[in-house]
Amino acid sequence: MFYIRMVLRNIRRHKYKSFFNMMVCIAILGFLNIYTGNLVHTQEQLETISRTIPIKAVITNAAGDAESGLFIHDKRVQSVLHSSNIANAVFTLQSVGYINDSQVSLMAANTYRAFPGMEANNFFSSELNECLVTQSFLDNHHLKVGDEITVEQYYYELLDYIYQNLLPLDTITYTISGVVDEHVDLSAGDSLAPDILLPLNTVRNIYTQNNLTFFADSGSFTAANPLALNQLKEEMHEAGFMEVNSNADLSLDGNSLIIQDSTFIQTAGNLLKGHTVMQNCFPVILLLPILSGFVSSYLITNSRQEEFAIMRSLGIRKSNCIMTFLLENGILLLLSCIPGALPGILLFRIGINTLLLNAALFLFCYLAGTFAALIILSKISIVEVLTKAD
Amino acid sequence: MNILKLENVSYSYQTKYQTIEAVKHASFTFATGKMYAITGESGSGKSTLLSLMAGLDLPSEGHIFVNGTDMSSLDRDQYRCREASVIYQAFHLFSLLTAKENVMFPLELRGIPRKEASRQAENYLQKAGLPEKIYRQFPPMMSGGEQQRVAIARAMAAGGKILLADEPTGNLDTENEKKIVELLKAFAHEDGCAVIVITHNPEVAAEADKILRMCDGILTQIQ
Numbered sequence: 001m002f003y004i005r006m007v008l009r010n011i012r013r014h015k016y017k018s019f020f021n022m023m024v025c026i027a028i029l030g031f032l033n034i035y036t037g038n039l040v041h042t043q044e045q046l047e048t049i050s051r052t053i054p055i056k057a058v059i060t061n062a063a064g065d066a067e068s069g070l071f072i073h074d075k076r077v078q079s080v081l082h083s084s085n086i087a088n089a090v091f092t093l094q095s096v097g098y099i100n101d102s103q104v105s106l107m108a109a110n111t112y113r114a115f116p117g118m119e120a121n122n123f124f125s126s127e128l129n130e131c132l133v134t135q136s137f138l139d140n141h142h143l144k145v146g147d148e149i150t151v152e153q154y155y156y157e158l159l160d161y162i163y164q165n166l167l168p169l170d171t172i173t174y175t176i177s178g179v180v181d182e183h184v185d186l187s188a189g190d191s192l193a194p195d196i197l198l199p200l201n202t203v204r205n206i207y208t209q210n211n212l213t214f215f216a217d218s219g220s221f222t223a224a225n226p227l228a229l230n231q232l233k234e235e236m237h238e239a240g241f242m243e244v245n246s247n248a249d250l251s252l253d254g255n256s257l258i259i260q261d262s263t264f265i266q267t268a269g270n271l272l273k274g275h276t277v278m279q280n281c282f283p284v285i286l287l288l289p290i291l292s293g294f295v296s297s298y299l300i301t302n303s304r305q306e307e308f309a310i311m312r313s314l315g316i317r318k319s320n321c322i323m324t325f326l327l328e329n330g331i332l333l334l335l336s337c338i339p340g341a342l343p344g345i346l347l348f349r350i351g352i353n354t355l356l357l358n359a360a361l362f363l364f365c366y367l368a369g370t371f372a373a374l375i376i377l378s379k380i381s382i383v384e385v386l387t388k389a390d
Numbered sequence: 391m392n393i394l395k396l397e398n399v400s401y402s403y404q405t406k407y408q409t410i411e412a413v414k415h416a417s418f419t420f421a422t423g424k425m426y427a428i429t430g431e432s433g434s435g436k437s438t439l440l441s442l443m444a445g446l447d448l449p450s451e452g453h454i455f456v457n458g459t460d461m462s463s464l465d466r467d468q469y470r471c472r473e474a475s476v477i478y479q480a481f482h483l484f485s486l487l488t489a490k491e492n493v494m495f496p497l498e499l500r501g502i503p504r505k506e507a508s509r510q511a512e513n514y515l516q517k518a519g520l521p522e523k524i525y526r527q528f529p530p531m532m533s534g535g536e537q538q539r540v541a542i543a544r545a546m547a548a549g550g551k552i553l554l555a556d557e558p559t560g561n562l563d564t565e566n567e568k569k570i571v572e573l574l575k576a577f578a579h580e581d582g583c584a585v586i587v588i589t590h591n592p593e594v595a596a597e598a599d600k601i602l603r604m605c606d607g608i609l610t611q612i613q
């Protein structure tokens with residue numbers, strides 16, 4: 001109680017120092033709020049842009065001239081599917097099979113998004129032996145939904161990067177769980193339109209059961225966060241994807257990536273650059289409250305050496321002296337938070353969360369600076385200060 | 391009653407280039423109810439010895455006993471808060487506290503409630519011979535004599551039995567000097583404190599019960 005009363009009295013009586021201290025705090029906190037306000041504002045703009053202009057990426061062969069009929073190694077498929085930097089990954093795999101000697105075309109996919117026009121559904125995320133079929137398939141084979149079909153399935157093997165070999169995979173019985181709507185576009189690239197659609201994982205499991213490495217034949221995705229594009233690129237590089245090289249040899253290995261970011265960069269480039277610089281500078285900006293906390297506290301406490309020495313000589317512990325000075329500064333800081341928040345609110349309408357976070361960050365940094373100044377103050381020789389004759 | 395005992399006390403300052411032996415093997419015993427004067431040339435180690443007795447530092451060698459307890463095993467902040475007060479040539483009052491608030495400070499620090507502290511403070515100020523109009527003044531507005539009397543009132547308020555004074559009259563004219571010395575004497579003889587005054591003024595020293603001399607760090611009793 002005594003200490004709190006002392007602190008409050010000090011703030012009142014040291015009115016010019018308190019005022020100066022508060023002005024410094026308000027200026028820096030105001031600046032910090034404007035800075036983050038600007039940062040958040042650009043971030044929001046960029047997010048709007050990235051929603052309207054998504055960054056798409058397509059997996060291709062090394063030369064970049066084929067987007068389907070590729071061999072995309074399971075390792076790469078999985079790293080795309082499990083990346084947090086990626087949204088809407090689409091993988092497909094086409095193959096052929098036989099039902100009682102009549103040939104059918106099969107297509108596996110990991111999402112309904114592989115088929116333009118299809119309504120959202122969960123079918124493709126299952127691992128069950130179920131399939132969707134076209135109406136004409138049902139008609140031709142005199143089947144209905146709920147029936148079972150047994151398919152002798154084949155798969156393609158890649159030889160010397162360019163030759164494909166068709167080999168038997170397995171014979172599997174599927175339950176027909178639905179019919180593909182008429183206006184769904186199944187004309188997948190230049191190959192045969194499929195009769196039967198399967199979940200990708202179901203097919204992948206068949207490969208595993210037969211001790212074969214799984215390959216997808218086309219893959220694409222969008223960047224989850226266009227602002228973290230570099231992170232995505234780095235991750236994809238680590239996953240083994242290369243950049244397209246038009247001089248590369250002919251190959252069907254799906255090991256390269258075309259990231260269609262030019263439109264996004266054209267639209268958001270400058271904004272993005274500014275945003276990156278501002279974001280990277282933020283830790284440096286935090287030096288400002290630390291330094292000013294140190295300098296202004298140093299100046300102020302330096303002129304209060306005598307006060308400190310008297311307190312010590314009256315038997316107040318060093319830690320309590322430091323606490324009272326810290327508390328004094330802390331109260332002034334808290335008072336500065338309100339006017340310090342105004343520019344950020346007025347200019348950028350920054351939210352309460354950002355304001356509180358900034359205030360907390362500022363408080364912490366500034367007091368750290370103050371603390372450093374106080375540690376220096378507490379190192380002075382009390383005797384020297386007090387025995388000086390005037 | 392013996393209260394402060396120096397036993398073979400030495401202290402040296404370590405600077406980058408040399409070691410300065412400021413106090414050399416000082417031994418002496420101070421008792422309550424007496425006023426002591428320590429005289430000596432400037433630079434002879436008087437202030438250093440005083441700061442050791444105030445518990446602001448520990449001797450490099452030897453021991454200081456307070457009521458029989460070694461200072462090194464004492465909580466020295468507590469010691470300064472409850473047992474020993476120091477006054478200085480430059481007064482060192484809190485310049486932003488009024489005279490009364492300055493005197494209330496050690497009282498409130500000891501946990502005495504505000505009202506009671508205020509009452510006691512007025513008592514001490516009165517004892518120090520200060521008129522009531524001074525109570526609400528800030529130190530920079532007071533004369534040197536008044537400031538030193540407030541400092542003495544603050545020391546009395548601290549309630550300890552040891553008063554250490556470093557050139558308390560160094561900044562004062564003869565008239566004020568006399569009044570301060572009277573106060574210090576009363577503090578020793580009437581309130582039963584051990585008052586230890588550093589001075590190089592022979593007139594002040596002559597008022598003391600015992601006179602010690604500091605010469606090149608060596609302490610001797612001369613009277």
Ligand SMILES: Nc1ncnc2c1ncn2[C@@H]1O[C@H](COP(=O)(O)OP(=O)(O)O)[C@@H](O)[C@H]1O
Pocket residue numbers: 381384403404405410411412430431432433434435436437438439
């Ligand atoms: N902080 C210090 N660092 C180094 N030497 C010091 C310090 N304080 C005092 N001294 C030296 O110690 C000696 C005694 O000083 P001091 O106790 O102040 O003497 P006095 O009070 O008798 O004038 C002097 O030689 C002085 O230069």
Ligand SMILES: [Mg+2]
Pocket residue numbers: 387433436437438
């Ligand atoms: Mg001295």
